[in-house]
Amino acid sequence: MRKGFFGLVTLCSALATVLTQTVEDYKVTSLPGIDLDTLNFTQYAGHIELSEINGSTMFFWMIEREVKTEPEKLIIWLNGGPGCSSMDGLFLENGPFRVNKDLSLSVNQGGWQNYATNVYVDQPVGTGFSFANTDSYMQTMEQTTEQFILFLDKLFELFPDLIKQDMYIAGESYAGTYIPYFTTKILELNKQKQKYNLQGIAIGNGWISAEHQYNAYYDFSIANNLISPDRIPLVSTNLKKCQEEVKKKNLIHIKPCEKILSDVIDSSTHDGEDGEKKCLNIYDIRLKEETSPYCGSTWPYELTEVTNYLRQSDVKKAIHAEKQTLGWKECTSLVYSALDNDQSKPSYELLPGILKKIPILLFSGEFDLICNYLGTEYLIGNMTWNGGRGFSKKTKTEDWKIDNELVGYYKQERNLTYVLIKDGSHMVPYDKPIECLDMINRFMNVGSDIVKGKKSIVGNRETIVTPPKDDEKEEDKKEDKEEGKEEGKEEGKEEDKEEDKESQAAQQDDEWSQYYSWGTTTLVFVILFAIALCCCWCRGKKPSGSALDQFGGAPQREREDLKKPGLLTTIQNLFKSNKTNAARKFRLGDNDESNELDELVIETPTLFEAEDGDSDQEEIPTNQYRNQPERIN
Ligand SMILES: *[C@@H]1O[C@H](CO)[C@@H](O)[C@H](O)[C@H]1NC(C)=O
Ligand SMILES: *[C@@H]1O[C@H](CO)[C@@H](O)[C@H](O)[C@H]1NC(C)=O
Ligand SMILES: *[C@@H]1O[C@H](CO)[C@@H](O)[C@H](O)[C@H]1NC(C)=O
Ligand SMILES: *[C@@H]1O[C@H](CO)[C@@H](O)[C@H](O)[C@H]1NC(C)=O
Numbered sequence: 001m002r003k004g005f006f007g008l009v010t011l012c013s014a015l016a017t018v019l020t021q022t023v024e025d026y027k028v029t030s031l032p033g034i035d036l037d038t039l040n041f042t043q044y045a046g047h048i049e050l051s052e053i054n055g056s057t058m059f060f061w062m063i064e065r066e067v068k069t070e071p072e073k074l075i076i077w078l079n080g081g082p083g084c085s086s087m088d089g090l091f092l093e094n095g096p097f098r099v100n101k102d103l104s105l106s107v108n109q110g111g112w113q114n115y116a117t118n119v120y121v122d123q124p125v126g127t128g129f130s131f132a133n134t135d136s137y138m139q140t141m142e143q144t145t146e147q148f149i150l151f152l153d154k155l156f157e158l159f160p161d162l163i164k165q166d167m168y169i170a171g172e173s174y175a176g177t178y179i180p181y182f183t184t185k186i187l188e189l190n191k192q193k194q195k196y197n198l199q200g201i202a203i204g205n206g207w208i209s210a211e212h213q214y215n216a217y218y219d220f221s222i223a224n225n226l227i228s229p230d231r232i233p234l235v236s237t238n239l240k241k242c243q244e245e246v247k248k249k250n251l252i253h254i255k256p257c258e259k260i261l262s263d264v265i266d267s268s269t270h271d272g273e274d275g276e277k278k279c280l281n282i283y284d285i286r287l288k289e290e291t292s293p294y295c296g297s298t299w300p301y302e303l304t305e306v307t308n309y310l311r312q313s314d315v316k317k318a319i320h321a322e323k324q325t326l327g328w329k330e331c332t333s334l335v336y337s338a339l340d341n342d343q344s345k346p347s348y349e350l351l352p353g354i355l356k357k358i359p360i361l362l363f364s365g366e367f368d369l370i371c372n373y374l375g376t377e378y379l380i381g382n383m384t385w386n387g388g389r390g391f392s393k394k395t396k397t398e399d400w401k402i403d404n405e406l407v408g409y410y411k412q413e414r415n416l417t418y419v420l421i422k423d424g425s426h427m428v429p430y431d432k433p434i435e436c437l438d439m440i441n442r443f444m445n446v447g448s449d450i451v452k453g454k455k456s457i458v459g460n461r462e463t464i465v466t467p468p469k470d471d472e473k474e475e476d477k478k479e480d481k482e483e484g485k486e487e488g489k490e491e492g493k494e495e496d497k498e499e500d501k502e503s504q505a506a507q508q509d510d511e512w513s514q515y516y517s518w519g520t521t522t523l524v525f526v527i528l529f530a531i532a533l534c535c536c537w538c539r540g541k542k543p544s545g546s547a548l549d550q551f552g553g554a555p556q557r558e559r560e561d562l563k564k565p566g567l568l569t570t571i572q573n574l575f576k577s578n579k580t581n582a583a584r585k586f587r588l589g590d591n592d593e594s595n596e597l598d599e600l601v602i603e604t605p606t607l608f609e610a611e612d613g614d615s616d617q618e619e620i621p622t623n624q625y626r627n628q629p630e631r632i633n
Contacts, residue, residue, distance in 0.1 A: 023158060025320065026062075032314050034097070034105040040066040041096065041113050046320030048154045050125065050147065051132075058151045059122040059129035059321055061087070062159075063096050063113040073116035073444050074165040076152075078123065080174025080207065082144075083335030085128025086120040087328065089171075091306045093429035094436055095120065099305040103312070110433020115446040117165070119155065123148055123178075126335040129321045129328055137338035141181045141252075144339070148182050149189070152196070166199040168444060172427065173371055176206020177252055180347035183354050201354070202361040202443060204436075205371040205426050209348035209379040211246045214257040215239070216375030217264065224285055226369070227267045235263045252346050261370065265295050282370045283426035300430055303330060352385040361417045361443045365424025365431060373420055386414035398459030402451060407435045410458045417443065 028043040030036060036043075045061040065072065077094065079086045091097055095118070096111035112118050122128030124138040124147055138144040156163045169179050179201050186196045207213065218239045221227050227235055242257035261282065268280035269292050277292035281299055290296055298304075309315060310328040321328075354360060362380070364373035381390040391413050398410045400419070408421040419439055421428050429436040438456045441447030449456050 021158075026158070028318055028320075031105070031318050032312060033099070033103055033309065039096070039107070044159075047129070047323050048151060048158065050150050050154065054132050054134045056125040056132035056134075056147070057130060057323065058125060058147075059324065060119050060151075060155065061090055061319060062117060062119045063090075063111070065115055065117045066113055067115050069115050069446050072165040073446065074162055074167045075112060075116045075118045075440070076167065076169045077112075077118055077120050078169070078171035078175040078178055080172060080176070080178070081127065081331050081336055082124065082174050082178075082339045083127050083333065084174075084331040085122050085328065086171075087122070087128055087306065087310060088303075088330060088427070089429070090120045091309070092300055092302060093172075093427055094118070094433070094440075099302060099309045101305060103305060103309050105309075108433055109452055110429060110435075110437040112437060112440055114437060115441060116168070116444060117162070121148075121151065123151065124335060124339075126332050126338075128330075128332075129324045131324045131326070135334055137335050139338050140342050141177065141339075141344040144178065145181045145185045148178070149185060163195075164197065166444065167197050168200050168202060168440075169198070170202040170204075170440065172204035172206065174207050176203045176208040176371070177347045179203055179206075180208070180350040180354060181344075183358075184350045187354065187357055198358060200359040200361065200443060202363065202440060204363045204428050205365060205368045205373075206347075206362065206376070207252070207371050208351070208362075209346045209375070210252060210254050210257065211250055211346070212348070212378035212382060213371065213375035214242050214246065214254065214260060216372055216378055217260045217369070220369060220372045220374045221264045223374070226264050226280065226285060231263065231267045235260060235267075238263055250346060252342060252344055253340075264369070268295075280369070283368055284365075284431075285367050285369050286425075300427065306330075348379055348383070351383060355385045355415045359415045359417065359443070361419065361439070363419040363421060363428065363436075363439060365421050365426060365428035367424065368426035370426060376418065380416070380418055385416065388414065391416075391418075396459075400456070400458045402435065402438060402456045403454045407432070 023044070026044040026046045028036070028045050031043075042064045043062060044064075045059075047057045047059050050056045050058055077086055077089045079088045089095055091099055094108075094110065094112040096108055096113050097105045098108050100106055122130040124130075124144045125132045126135075126137040138147060169182060171179055180203075183198065183201050186198050190196055190198070218235060221235075222232070238256075238259045242254065242260060245254050245256045265279055265282065268288065270278055272278035272289055278289045279292045279295040281287035281290045281296035283296045283299060287296070287299070290299065307328065307330065313322075316322050316324075316328075351360065362376055364371075364376050366373055383390065391411055395411060395413045399406055400408045400410050406422065408419055408424075411418045421432050421435055421439075424431050424435075434452055434454070438447070438451035441451065442449075442456075442458070
């Protein structure tokens with residue numbers, strides 16, 4: 001009897017949750033730090049549940065395009081890690097916002113929402129605002145891919161308009177591994193039934209090929225004088241060992257090869273003027289005075305504000321992220337370490353198959369070390385695709401100019417575009433927002449060679465189509481014409497927008513109202529889920545610390561326990577942990593405020609399990625990543 005009653009209560013509350021999962025519930029109607037009425041785009045954000053059994057739930061934040069194109073463009077953006085949140089992209093790179101010191105927001109002029117709807121996804125589960133009731137995260141690229149496709153399907157279910165749009169998947173760093181895997185699967189599924197309108201992929205400073213990129217660590221460091229002469233013999237010995245390992249088995253990461261990068265860091269470590277140890281920033285070699293042993297893991301420095309911003313409870317409320325109770329952090333080490341033993345092959349091997357079907361853009365900031373441009377050039381030079389190896393000799397490197405200033409170089413052939421961006425770091429859209437906006441617009445064939453009112457040009461295409469004699473005159477005329485066209489277009493768009501607004505709102509309501517009722521169809525599942533939930537609560541999975549035993553030697557970004565909390569933060573954390581993490585006192589009995597431990601607290605139900613599992617909780621080495629602060633994000 002009692003049981004039945006509780007079952008009913010659970011059922012009702014679960015049902016209520018399901019029934020409220022409508023598009024309107026995802027709409028961001030206010031955002032701390034900025035007046036949404038001043039913006040030209042709408043936003044949707046929140047969690048999408050992937051599995052009712054383990055509650056795995058993915059977070060997305062969608063920024064709708066400002067200017068509607070035909071067909072419309074959709075970009076899915078992924079940061080790397082593995083385990084680093086795509087909020088990096090949204091707040092530090094190509095997203096619409098930058099966080100100011102006072103935690104107000106300002107608009108990034110290079111936001112990619114200009115002509116495309118951008119969806120920032122925290123994946124795999126466990127990353128950023130995404131979570132599960134378990135800590136057994138994805139262990140292989142196959143699982144990670146399956147999870148991403150599941151998310152994509154659910155996203156399209158929720159926003160059916162998106163599926164018709166031209167889709168691009170873009171990201172950086174370890175997303176250089178994710179994206180080719182996801183794409184290969186999507187193209188394979190399309191063979192059975194044309195379902196995903198994927199038009200291209202873009203990877204910035206990507207981790208794609210161990211073999212070529214480890215070699216490039218050495219060559220790039222030598223070329224840039226990053227290794228002191230007395231250490232060169234040691235580093236070359238380590239490189240030889242690495243090359244032997246690569247021959248034995250070519251994987252995404254090869255642990256002995258990571259030594260090369262840590263050699264370079266060691267070589268750069270020196271006493272700073274303030275008496276503290278300093279080292280090189282592995283994401284931007286122009287910065288040589290980073291505090292050791294962080295060596296760039298606290299960079300970009302605005303990350304402090306981004307973290308503080310995203311941890312505000314009113315922000316979490318505004319973006320419907322409250323279900324994730326632990327609070328945002330940039331990179332989650334458990335996600336990283338779960339994938340550490342992945343035996344999947346490097347994504348390099350998938351690129352030729354993709355290039356047969358759709359274009360790929362590989363772009364690099366010239367001053368990144370960890371996924372440096374030389375490695376990207378090596379892998380391109382060694383790769384055979386669409387009937388040839390590397391770029392052919394006749395394909396010239398083209399200058400890329402914005403406002404008549406050289407900003408980088410283009411090379412394109414047989415569906416592959418390679419762009420080298422001058423003065424760019426590992427996170428190029430952070431350094432070069434306007435350039436990256438222009439680049440992605442070109443890739444999607446939108447923007448008419450004008451970026452934020454500035455004329456952009458690659459090579460001298462205009463002179464190719466005009467007789468050489470009249471070169472200059474023709475070019476001027478063309479420029480005028482194009483500018484006029486662009487202005488006209490903009491004006492038209494503005495008018496359209498006004499009248500569109502109301503009818504659009506009405507139409508959207510109408511279109512989406514049919515999805516409001518999807519909850520009823522899942523009623524059966526809800527009942528099953530309610531039962532399953534009860535079982536889970538009684539028998540929650542024990543969080544294990546075993547994943548932490550492994551040293552994450554591969555390139556990655558691990559910042560969570562690298563930060564020295566200031567006094568204020570420590571005090572704040574004390575309050576925070578009392579409120580949001582009251583559960584902590586049930587377990588371990590530790591006083592460690594490091595985020596690492598937060599990860600073991602998965603959700604309330606498992607806490608009680610952790611309590612009686614106290615004895616087999618291993619002590620967590622707090623400095624495991626300090627020796628090797630590399631990361632790919
Ligand atoms: C919105 O669009 C208008 C008109 O194009 C422009 O003047 C304004 O700067 C835009 N606002 C933002 C925040 O980008
Ligand atoms: C959760 O369950 C799904 C199947 O329902 C499974 O694919 C996934 O690996 C599980 N774990 C996580 C963390 O998502
Ligand atoms: C390149 O991509 C297009 C689609 O954009 C595809 O139709 C074509 O077959 C691909 N291959 C080559 C060699 O261009
Ligand atoms: C192929 O890769 C190796 C490093 O693995 C590099 O030294 C070589 O220059 C590359 N070849 C081309 C043609 O880029």
